[in-house]
Amino acid sequence: MKRKSITSRDVAKLAGVSQSAVSRCFSPHAKVSQRTREKVMAAARELGYRPNTIARSLITRSSRTIAVVTYSLENPFYSFVLERASRFFQQQGYHLLLFFAPPNGGFDAVLDEIIQSQVEGVLMLAITLDGEQASVVADFGIPVVIINRTVNYTGISQVGSDNYAGGFWAGSYLASLGHRRIAFLAGLPDSSTNRQRHDGFVEGLKSQGLTCHSLEVGNYRYEDACHATRRFFAAPSPPDAIFSANDLMAIASMETLRHELGLTVPDDVSVIGFDDMPMAAWPSHSLTTLKQPVDLMIMKATELLLEQINETESTPQQLTLPVTPMLRNSTRRPGRGGASGQTSN
Amino acid sequence: MKRKSITSRDVAKLAGVSQSAVSRCFSPHAKVSQRTREKVMAAARELGYRPNTIARSLITRSSRTIAVVTYSLENPFYSFVLERASRFFQQQGYHLLLFFAPPNGGFDAVLDEIIQSQVEGVLMLAITLDGEQASVVADFGIPVVIINRTVNYTGISQVGSDNYAGGFWAGSYLASLGHRRIAFLAGLPDSSTNRQRHDGFVEGLKSQGLTCHSLEVGNYRYEDACHATRRFFAAPSPPDAIFSANDLMAIASMETLRHELGLTVPDDVSVIGFDDMPMAAWPSHSLTTLKQPVDLMIMKATELLLEQINETESTPQQLTLPVTPMLRNSTRRPGRGGASGQTSN
DNA sequence: TTGAAAGCGCTAACAG
DNA sequence: CTGTTAGCGCTTTCAA
Numbered sequence: 001m002k003r004k005s006i007t008s009r010d011v012a013k014l015a016g017v018s019q020s021a022v023s024r025c026f027s028p029h030a031k032v033s034q035r036t037r038e039k040v041m042a043a044a045r046e047l048g049y050r051p052n053t054i055a056r057s058l059i060t061r062s063s064r065t066i067a068v069v070t071y072s073l074e075n076p077f078y079s080f081v082l083e084r085a086s087r088f089f090q091q092q093g094y095h096l097l098l099f100f101a102p103p104n105g106g107f108d109a110v111l112d113e114i115i116q117s118q119v120e121g122v123l124m125l126a127i128t129l130d131g132e133q134a135s136v137v138a139d140f141g142i143p144v145v146i147i148n149r150t151v152n153y154t155g156i157s158q159v160g161s162d163n164y165a166g167g168f169w170a171g172s173y174l175a176s177l178g179h180r181r182i183a184f185l186a187g188l189p190d191s192s193t194n195r196q197r198h199d200g201f202v203e204g205l206k207s208q209g210l211t212c213h214s215l216e217v218g219n220y221r222y223e224d225a226c227h228a229t230r231r232f233f234a235a236p237s238p239p240d241a242i243f244s245a246n247d248l249m250a251i252a253s254m255e256t257l258r259h260e261l262g263l264t265v266p267d268d269v270s271v272i273g274f275d276d277m278p279m280a281a282w283p284s285h286s287l288t289t290l291k292q293p294v295d296l297m298i299m300k301a302t303e304l305l306l307e308q309i310n311e312t313e314s315t316p317q318q319l320t321l322p323v324t325p326m327l328r329n330s331t332r333r334p335g336r337g338g339a340s341g342q343t344s345n
Numbered sequence: 346m347k348r349k350s351i352t353s354r355d356v357a358k359l360a361g362v363s364q365s366a367v368s369r370c371f372s373p374h375a376k377v378s379q380r381t382r383e384k385v386m387a388a389a390r391e392l393g394y395r396p397n398t399i400a401r402s403l404i405t406r407s408s409r410t411i412a413v414v415t416y417s418l419e420n421p422f423y424s425f426v427l428e429r430a431s432r433f434f435q436q437q438g439y440h441l442l443l444f445f446a447p448p449n450g451g452f453d454a455v456l457d458e459i460i461q462s463q464v465e466g467v468l469m470l471a472i473t474l475d476g477e478q479a480s481v482v483a484d485f486g487i488p489v490v491i492i493n494r495t496v497n498y499t500g501i502s503q504v505g506s507d508n509y510a511g512g513f514w515a516g517s518y519l520a521s522l523g524h525r526r527i528a529f530l531a532g533l534p535d536s537s538t539n540r541q542r543h544d545g546f547v548e549g550l551k552s553q554g555l556t557c558h559s560l561e562v563g564n565y566r567y568e569d570a571c572h573a574t575r576r577f578f579a580a581p582s583p584p585d586a587i588f589s590a591n592d593l594m595a596i597a598s599m600e601t602l603r604h605e606l607g608l609t610v611p612d613d614v615s616v617i618g619f620d621d622m623p624m625a626a627w628p629s630h631s632l633t634t635l636k637q638p639v640d641l642m643i644m645k646a647t648e649l650l651l652e653q654i655n656e657t658e659s660t661p662q663q664l665t666l667p668v669t670p671m672l673r674n675s676t677r678r679p680g681r682g683g684a685s686g687q688t689s690n
Numbered sequence: 691t692t693g694a695a696a697g698c699g700c701t702a703a704c705a706g
Numbered sequence: 707c708t709g710t711t712a713g714c715g716c717t718t719t720c721a722a
Contacts, residue, residue: 005406007699018709023701033707048485053461054402055699059714061350063399068443072428079424083417087445095462098413098443100432116398117440140393222623251627259628278567282596283604284629352715363693368717378691400715404698 006049015043026051063118065095066305069110070125072100074221075248077277077294078125081147084298085123092306094120101127108133115140121305123147128191143308143316145301148292150192150318157308157316159301163196163274164203166290166323170243170272171204173325177332179270181213183239185228185249187220194220197245197274213239218249225249229256233263240269241331247273247280247289254285254330270331274323286329293321351394360388371396408463410440411650414455415470417445419566420593422622422639423470426492429643430468437651439465446472453478460485466650468492473536488653488661490646493637495537495663502653502661504646508541508619511635511668515542515588515617516549518670522677524615526558528584530573530594532565539565542590542619558584563594570594574601578608585614586676592618592625592634599630599675615676619668631674638666 008022015022017036024030025040032040043049057063066089073079086096097117099110111133114122122137124146131153137144138155145157174182184201187194202212216232218225225244229252232239244250250273257263257271265271273280276291300319308314353367360367362381369375370385377385388394402408411434418424431441442464444455456478459467467482469491476498482489483500490502519527529546532539547557561577563570570589574597577584589595595618602608602616610616618625621636645664653659 005699009699019699020701020710021708023699024708027701031707036708050457050461050485052403052463052699054399054408054463055714056701057399057714058397058403058699058716059701061714073418073424074428076421076424079418079421083419083445086443090445095458096443098431098441100428100435112395113440116395118397118399140395255628283600350715354715364715365693365695365717366691368715369692372717376691381692397715400698401717402698403700403715404717406698 005052006047008049008051010047011040011043011049014047015039023051057118063095063120064093065097065117065119067097067099067114067117067119067122068125069099069101069114069122069127071127075246075275075277076279077247077275077292080277081125081294081298084295085147085302088298088302111137115142121145121309123301123305124149126191126193128188143305145305145308147297147301148193150196154318155316157301157304158318159297159304159321160193160319161292161297161321161323163193163323164200166274166325167197167200167202167243168204168207169200169290169323169325170197170274171201171210172207173204174241174243174270174272174331175205175208175210177241177270177334179241179332180210181237181239182210182241182243183214183216183232184212185225185232185242185244185253186215186217187245187249189217189219191220194245197243201243213237218244218252220246220249222248222252225252226256226260229253230260233257233261241271242269243272245274247275247277247287249273250287250289250330251279251285254287265330266332272331276324276326280326281328288328288331289326290323291326292323296321350397351392353394353396355392356385356388356394359392360384368396402463408440408465409438410442410462410464412442412444412459412462412464412467413470414444414446414459414467414472416472420591420620420622421624422592422620422637425622426470426639426643429640430647433643433647456482460487466490466654468646468650469494471536471538473533488650490650490653492642492646493538495541499663500661502646502649503663504642504649504666505538505664506637506642506666506668508538508668509545509548511619512542512545512547512588513549513552514545514668514670515619515635516546516555517552518549519586519588519615519617519676520550520553520555522586522615522679524586524677525555526582526584527555527586527588528559528561528577529557530570530577530587530589530598531560531562532590532594534562534564536565539590542588546588558582563589563597565591565594567593567597570597571601574598575605578602578606586616587614588617590619592620592622592632594618595632595634595675596624596630599632610675611677617676621669621671625671626673633673633676634671636669636671638668641666 009019011022012019022040024032122144126148134151134153134156147159216228218228250271254265273287273289276289280287280289354364357364357367369377467489471493479496479498479501492504561573563573595616599610618632618634621634625632625634
């Protein structure tokens with residue numbers, strides 16, 4: 001099934017013009033006479049000619065390709081971001097190379113592939129990289145924008161939301177509701193998002209004279225969060241409120257609480273998530289959460305990347321966008337105060 | 346931010362060898378002496394040299410790239426398939442070019458981009474194309490595999506599941522449960538999956554002496570399915586069971602039924618979905634559905650594509666894989682029979 | 691084993 | 707406006 005590869009030369013021969021005339025006909029800013037263009041187009045159609053993008057890229061030194069790297073699509077928040085950002089770039093005439101970060105290490109190899117593939121920019125979704133990895137790409141002169149993760153390296157643009165403030169709100173709000181045994185359901189322990197949300201949370205609790213009651217790790221994943229929840233409630237003193245580092249885990253937690261542990265949300269346990277993915281608003285879940293301004297994040301990230309690609313010496317930026325508490329029904333109504341009833345499993 | 350582009354020639358100069366020697370050092374099956382290899386590698390490291398994939402592709406005429414085309418990632422079923430298939434190809438050393446089908450037409454342009462981008466194969470997720478579109482790609486000699494959609498063209502490999510049988514089961518099973526007003530919540534009306542599931546469903550009902558009570562279109566989308574559900578129950582004689590053409594719509598329907606229309610599932614209305622995406626098993630939904638053998642589908646599709654890429658004259662295949670009913674709690678228990686209680690909105 | 695030379699298919703000066 | 711000419715960075719014969 002090897003295609004015979006019709007080249008511009010073949011078309012030129014058939015049309016009775018030079019090869020460069022053919023090339024011009026397929027370039028946007030061409031200056032070709034009507035007559036030649038017609039002859040060329042006719043010949044091209046007859047032969048089924050398509051310009052070879054690879055050859056074009058080689059000479060123009062522009063691949064019009066952007067790499068998108070992502071950690072996983074299990075979380076619908078990220079498939080949403082991926083789709084939106086991809087459609088945007090596609091509309092701008094870019095191709096998208098998709099890379100998944102390998103589950104256990106080997107990310108350096110992916111970084112290498114990206115560099116070799118001559119992409120003009122890299123969009124990273126929730127990718128944690130260390131300073132060295134970051135500098136490898138940046139030193140190569142490829143613009144990089146990271147969405148929803150922070151790296152300690154100013155050479156790379158970063159778009160995120162105010163995880164600390166969100167965590168702070170969650171902690172203080174749960175305390176203000178009268179909860180006293182407030183737990184943290186952690187995401188990937190090494191991720192900046194997890195750290196920042198956790199730190200804010202702890203400070204928020206502290207502002208109300210509380211400390212973090214307990215912590216379990218859910219790695220931002222559904223199944224892991226179910227297990228973490230079971231662990232919380234197998235303990236002698238289970239929490240009466242949970243702040244989860246993302247929505248997916250928060251929902252996992254509620255599912256486990258309600259349908260496996262026989263507890264009621266929010267009467268027995270209040271739950272707060274983070275992201276506000278579409279599903280969080282579904283009535284079954286009705287999850288109180290911190291809304292990340294996803295549209296704005298995508299807009300800023302794509303804008304930033306395009307800017308760095310097009311403008312020489314545009315400086316990388318670190319953006320922290322505000323989050324918004326979305327009060328729904330996974331948390332108690334305010335004003336009732338007091339201690340919560342306890343139900344053991 | 347233009348990278349200065351270190352070429353193999355630069356490395357050669359520094360290492361004091363010929364340019365082709367450098368090339369050989371970066372080719373898998375090279376025959377290079379230990380001494381030259383060391384010199385070259387040292388020079389390469391010093392300069393930060395990376396072979397240019399584009400130039401390599403041009404000369405080897407193999408891009409080691411596969412295009413993945415998808416309609417939307419709103420449905421987690423497809424983000425799951427995308428992730429799994431992508432990881433597989435990535436592991437096999439392929440790059441993935443991601444394309445989204447534009448919402449309203451303009452798919453021909455995307456097809457054109459794909460052809461021009463010199464990919465070695467195309468994986469289409471739930472993409473509906475007509476015979477002409479199909480033949481354009483196939484005539485170009487690019488292997489194509491379509492997952493979860495059927496096109497009337499044998500030149501293209503197609504991997505799907507037995508939509509008709511699934512529909513048939515849903516129709517006859519709901520009837521056997523005693524339901525008499527059984528409706529169809531349709532996906533994209535023009536899609537083969539929707540047609541096949543619908544046809545099977547109608548036959549399944551017929552086998553029990555019933556006809557389709559009513560039909561609304563949800564376009565495989567959450568919001569549309571919510572509206573469709575409202576329309577079902579605004580009618581003078583609402584259904585007492587719904588077969589939804591996919592899980593996402595089935596869940597949308599249940600959300601609307603339970604939390605907006607005040608109805609109970611399965612007591613007032615039974616609901617059956619299609620796909621068995623992970624979320625369908627979450628206890629809140631506990632959706633009875635038809636499981637598509639997603640792992641097998643991915644395996645077969647990737648296998649088929651690789652085979653067609655590597656083996657000249659491997660013939661395209663059309664695979665129909667079996668679906669499995671997953672009985673959960675969105676349908677009544679069997680054996681109760683009888684008419685259902687009716688609740689108006 | 692290594693280097694020289696010939697392109698892959700295309701764009702981009704440069705003359706005409 | 708058109709054709710000629712020179713490469714883009716690499717792989718791959720072919721001699722040495």
